Amino acid sequence: MISKKYRRNSVAICLVLALGGAYAILHRPADAVVNEVQASTSASGGGGTAKTSASSPAAPDFSGIVARYGPAVVHIGVKEAASIDENGQSTSGGEALGSGFIISQDGYILTNNHVVDGASSVSVKLTDGREFHARVIGKDKTTDVAVVKIDASNLPTVRIGNPDNSKVGEWVVAIGSPYGFDSTVTSGIISAKSRSFSDDSPIPFIQTDVPVNPGNSGGPLFNLNGEVIGINSMIYSRTGGFQGLSFAIPIDAAMHVKDQLVSTGHVTRGRIGVGVQPLGADKAKALGLDSNSGAFVGSVDPDGPAQAAGLRAGDVIISVNGKHIGSPTELIGQIAQLSPGSDASVGVWRSGAERKLPMVIGAQQSPERAETAPRQQRQQQSGPRLGVAVRPLSDDEQQQAQLPGGLMVQQATGPAAAAGIRTGDIIVAVDGELIRSVEQLRDMIAQANDSVSITVVRDGEQASVEVPLS
Structure with a gap:
């Protein structure tokens, strides 16, 4: 748990936010982490591509895609187990919502890891109102991909496309459950391809301007042929809500992870x-x-x-x-x-x-194996010891946060995540020493003993947390 001390700053900080677990109800606060034929609704029959509206030739009609593939998009409900805090007090479990989509008629569903991570139970609701208990088949934090399964048959499925064939400027469509509003359809264009948030990230994200919000995480991103080309995963925002920058995991990378999770339960790279x-x-x-x-x-x-x-x-x-x-x-x-x-x-x-x-x-060495590697080997790369992917602050971010230095956390896993550090936090000091570069942080963590005190800024407030390293 992070203990708050300290100062306030009213200026909003630009954060990368995971979408799925970010919409929470009851006891769970919003997650800030870094979310063949062609059918139509015409009487003549059907396809799954978008049509051009007669009244507005420049704007596609997405109703065919929604009618054909919307039933394969599901609402995912998650319950978290109760836990014990640092003072030995029991905290009740929370509930959170996300999205997913069916990829096989026998009930395999793709979603984001952060939607189901830490869940004590997972439920899936279909558009026809049926609700099922779901089993988590496997999940991968590195790519933020998870596979869940429901016991059902003859289910509607999506059609998988090839992200390589997509182009910047093309229309795309998202379906999901933002803020719990099931089967919400939004559209936009591909803004860029091959975006990365860390030097060693294996995911070349698809950037779009499709409006997606907390709860959209794990939902599909369709092209105009009705094919899924991505999984909506994150937004870049100063407010916690959509501001024109959303990111999707390319579906080919997600399916590669899915195949391994289904067959072996883990992922090799x-x-x-x-x-x-x-x-x-x-x-x-x-x-x-x-x-x-x-x-x-x-x-x-x-x-x-x-x-x-x-x-x-x-x-x-x-x-x-x-x-x-x-x-x-x-x-x-x-x-x-x-x-x-x-x-x-x-x-x-x-x-x-x-x-x-x-x-x-x-x-590649898995994070689990890296944690047990010899100390000399771990000192060559401090990431697995602390468990964060970071980047320097931009000049604007540094000015807005009114900080003399610091690094933006783009992903938190392992010891850092267990200690309460989240995506979007700004690491400003280690053991009281101001952090100004990624190399400095890496060296300090490599040379540290069993634990370090990490000072972060979150939502304008400064906090310190002790992170065990071994």
């Missing part, structure tokens, strides 16, 4: 052992490339798969298994989806020419 960075226009020109797409290799792990395959610092990775790589985020996402031990062909640009390097994909 590939790695090749490189440190990469964006390729600037000047560097691309100097290397003889026509564009600055790709991932510039700044370092190579001497014991990793890339080193064994002959990859060098200074190479530019431009493809994986023939698929174009436009940025480091895309590279991380593509490699993460490859199975450890599988063969891959990595296209690199070196000395003015492209070459293919055969490579055997390695395995």
Whole structure:
């Protein structure tokens, strides 16, 4: 639990917020964490694509998509178990709401991890009014994907699309339960692709301007063909509500996680052992490339798969298994989806020419295993010890928060989450020392002993929390 001390600041801070668990009822406060045919409603029969309205040619008619696939979108209710606080007092469990969508007729449903995380029971309500108890088949914090199952048959299902075929500027549609209003339909466009909130995130988020709010989390994002291309997961906001920036997990990444959760109950991810960075226009020109797409290799792990395959610092990775790589985020996402031990062909640009390097994909270390790794290994990467993904504050954020330094928490897991640190908190000090950079935080956590005192600012208030590290 975080104990409050201290000062107030009325200026709102820009936060990344998870959507699903953010709409809560009863005892649970709002979660601030960082949410084949084509059918129509015409008498002639049916499809699932959007039509252009006769009265407004520029605006698509989404009624066909809603009629065909709306029944496959579900309302998810979550009950949390009672817990004991730091003073030994019992706290009653809360209830929260989210969304999900049916991907198989026998009852498998996709949603967000943060919708069902910590649940003592999960219920699913269909649009026809039927309600079922649901089992959590598996969940993955890294991608924020979870799979739940209900015992039913002949259920309506969505159609899965390919996010790679989507383009910035295209119309998209969300269906979900914002603030508990079931089957709410909103629309907008794809604003950007391959957004990332941390350097090592395996998810290249789809950014949209579709109005989504707390309770939308876990719901589907449809293209105009009625295909699901993403799971609505987060918003970027200064108020806690929608302000034009929403983010969805690409459905291909989510389905990859789903397949592993259903078959094994856990997720493995590939790695090749490189440190990469964006390729600037000047560097691309100097290397003889026509564009600055790709991932510039700044370092190579001497014991990793890339080193064994002959990859060098200074190479530019431009493809994986023939698929174009436009940025480091895309590279991380593509490699993460490859199975450890599988063969891959990595296209690199070196000395003015492209070459293919055969490579055997390695395995990422899971957070659970990282927690039990030797101390020397953990000191090389402080994230698993503390369990946060952070980024520097922008100049505007720093000015609005009236802080001399600090790092925005984009994801909190492990010890940090257990101690009460949330996405959207600003870490301002460790053991009383002001934090000004990610590298400083990493070094301090690596050198710490068994615990640290973390000072954060949340909603204009300063608080301190003791975080055990081992």
